[in-house]
Amino acid sequence: MLDLTDEQRAFVSAVADFCRREAGTRQQRDALTNGGREAHSPELYRKLADLGWLGVSIPEEHGGAGGGMVDTCLFLETTARGLAPIGGFTTSIIVAGAYERFGSPEQRKTVLGGVAAGRIESIAMSEPEAGSDVASLACRAEARDGGFVINGQKTWCSNAHLADGILLVARTSGAPGEHAGMTMFQVPADAPGLRISGIDTMGGREVNDLYFTDCLLPADAVVGTVDQGWKQLMAGLNVERLILAAVMLGTAQRAFDDVLGYIKQRRQFGRPIGSFQVLRHRMADLATEIECTRLLVYRTAELVDRDPGTVLPRETSMVKLKATETARRVALDGMQMMGGYGYATEYDMERLVRSTIVSTVYGGTSEIQREIIGKTYGL
Structure with missing residues (x-):
C-alpha cells in the first residue's frame, strides 16, 4: 500500500471520477478521438487545464500546483488507467522540466505557464x-x-x-x-x-x-x-523515464481490469473461464507484477522528490524497463485470455496491446535500458 497523504488520495479519486464521467465509455472515447485514430483530445485537455490538473508539477509562480514527481505519477497512472486521451501531456511535462532547469525567465514563463494552461510541447x-x-x-x-x-x-x-x-x-x-x-x-x-x-x-x-x-x-x-x-538532456532522464513508466503502469492496470471483468463473465464448459486454474494463476502472476511495478515507480518518484538534482540512471532505467515490459506482458496475456474478442476492435484490449508494444521502444528501448543498468554495476 502506498503511503499517500489525504490530499493525494482525494486528488486520485477526483481524477478517476473525471475519467469515468468524461471518457468512461467506448462511445465517449471514440467521439473524443475521431474513432480512436487520435491519441489526444483538445476538448478533454481544456477541461483538465480549467481544473488546474495539467499544472500538477508546475511551480506555483507559473500557475501550477507545485507538486512533485509522486503527484505527477499519480495523475499519469490514474488518467492512463481511465483511458483519458491526453497524449499531449507526456511530452509537455517532459519538456517543461527542461525549461524549469535551464530556461531563461521569459522561457519559463511562456512554457511552464503555458503547459499549466493547456499548451502542448514536443x-x-x-x-x-x-x-x-x-x-x-x-x-x-x-x-x-x-x-x-x-x-x-x-x-x-x-x-x-x-x-x-x-x-x-x-x-x-x-x-x-x-x-x-x-x-x-x-x-x-x-x-x-x-x-x-x-x-x-x-x-x-x-x-x-x-x-x-x-x-x-x-x-x-x-x-x-x-x-x-x-x-x-542527461539531467532530464529522471523525469522522462518516470513519466513513461507511470503511464504504462496505469495502462497495465487497465488491461488487467478489463480482462478480469471479462473472464468473470465469459462462460465455457458451464462455468466462468476465470474459475479455471490456468487463468486464475496467470492473473495472480500479472497482479503481482503490476504491484511490484507500482512500488518501483513510486519508490523512484520519492527518490527524485527527495533530491531533484540527482540523476538516477540505474533506478530510472529499471523503472522504465519494468513498467513497459510488464504492461506489454499484461496486454498480450489479456488478449490471449479474451481469445478472439481480445483481437477485435470492439474491445479496448487490442488498442492496449498496440500502445504497450511500442512503449518498449520509445524513450529508450528495453535493450538500451538493460545496457545502462548493466553499466551501473561496472559491466
Missing part, C-alpha cells in the same frame, strides 16, 4: 541515423546574423502536430558521434522553414517527421547553454 531529438545513438545527431544549427539557422531532419517526434512549441536538440559544433556540441532551442511550431509531416503508425497519428530548411531562430531561442545540450 521534443525533437531522434533522427533517421540517430535513435538510440543520440550522439550521432546531425541536424545543425549554424550561428549567423546574431541568431541561428537550422537545417536537417528530425523524426519520431511525438505530438509535434499538436504542439505550440518544440524543444529542438541540434548540433552547434563538433561532428556526429560526439556528445559535445549539442544545444537546445525553443522553436515555435509555426516557425518559417519548419515543416511537420505525420508518420502513419499502428497507433494512428502520434509521431512526426520534422524538416528544417534555413529555419532562422533568434539568439534568445537557446535553452540553457550553447554546446551543453547533452548534459542538459
